[in-house]
Amino acid sequence: MIEKAMLKALNEQINEELFSSYLYLSMSAWFEGQNWKGFAKWMAIQSKEEYGHAMKIYKYILERGGEIDLKAIAVPQKEWKSPLAAFEDAYKHEQHITDCINKLTDLAVKNKDHATNIFLHWFVGEQVEEEANATEMVEKLKLVGDFKGGLFMLDHEAGSRHD
Numbered sequence: 001m002i003e004k005a006m007l008k009a010l011n012e013q014i015n016e017e018l019f020s021s022y023l024y025l026s027m028s029a030w031f032e033g034q035n036w037k038g039f040a041k042w043m044a045i046q047s048k049e050e051y052g053h054a055m056k057i058y059k060y061i062l063e064r065g066g067e068i069d070l071k072a073i074a075v076p077q078k079e080w081k082s083p084l085a086a087f088e089d090a091y092k093h094e095q096h097i098t099d100c101i102n103k104l105t106d107l108a109v110k111n112k113d114h115a116t117n118i119f120l121h122w123f124v125g126e127q128v129e130e131e132a133n134a135t136e137m138v139e140k141l142k143l144v145g146d147f148k149g150g151l152f153m154l155d156h157e158a159g160s161r162h163d
Contacts, residue, residue, distance in 0.1 A: 001064065001065045001066070002061065002064045002065070002066045002113070002116065003111050003113060005107065005111070006107055006108060006111055006113055006116055007061065007066045007067070008069075009103070009104055009107055010057055010060070010061055010066070010104070010116075011061070011068065011069040011070075011071075012071075013057055013100060013101075013104060014054045014057050014058055014061075014068070014070065015070070015071050015073065016097060016100050017050050017051070017053040017054035017057065017097075018050075018051070018054045018073050019073050019074055019076070020047075020050035020053070020093065020097060021047045021048070021050035021051040021054065022047075022073055022074075022076050023047075023076040023077070023090075023093060024043045024044070024046040024047035024050060024090070025043070025044065025047040025076075026076040026077060026078055027043040027080070027086050027089075027090065028040045028041075028043035028044040028047060029078075030078065030079050030080060030086065031043060031083070031086070034083075036083060036151075036155050037155065037159060038154075038155035038156050038157065038158040038159025038160070039083055039086070039154075039155050039158045039159075041158065041159045041161060042137070042158040042159070042161050043086075043090075045161050045162075045163055046090070048163065053123070053126070056122075060116075060119055064115070064116075077089070083141055083151065083154075083155075084138065084141040084142065087134060087137045087138045087141055088138055090134045090137075091131065091134035091135050091138050094127065094130045094131045094134050095131065097127060097130070098127040098130075098131060101120065101123045101124055101127050102124070104116075104120055104123075105117060105120045105121075105124060108120055137154075137158070140154055141154060
């Protein structure tokens with residue numbers, strides 16, 4: 001059985017991950033509306049990944065005999081001024097999620113909850129990848145600036161991302 005504070009924190013993280021999925025889905029919709037199909041696909045895949053993260057925590061709580069406590073998901077932003085602004089927001093959001101995961105890990109260590117600590121190690125590593133993917137897109141978008149040819153090429157590259 002999971003200790004109450006850890007259970008509460010894990011349930012809160014499910015909400016964070018579901019919001020992440022919702023945010024990236026909103027970004028995908030915005031990109032679709034701007035006719036950036038590749039960036040839209042990149043964000044749709046990211047949304048699906050985040051939903052998977054929420055479900056991973058959901059299943060873990062149930063495996064440990066805990067109770068799921070779902071809360072309302074906040075409404076995400078709907079539009080951005082540019083592809084760069086959207087990916088900068090994605091990177092900032094991933095930094096926030098990294099902070100959340102680190103706090104969860106700290107709580108598991110503090111509570112000597114070895115099973116949850118080990119479970120969370122996957123998320124710690126995943127956040128390194130998530131931040132790297134977002135910052136790579138930010139840096140590439142900064143490099144091309146407003147050059148339409150460069151944006152077109154990056155959109156095409158983003159569209160080659162696989163699930």
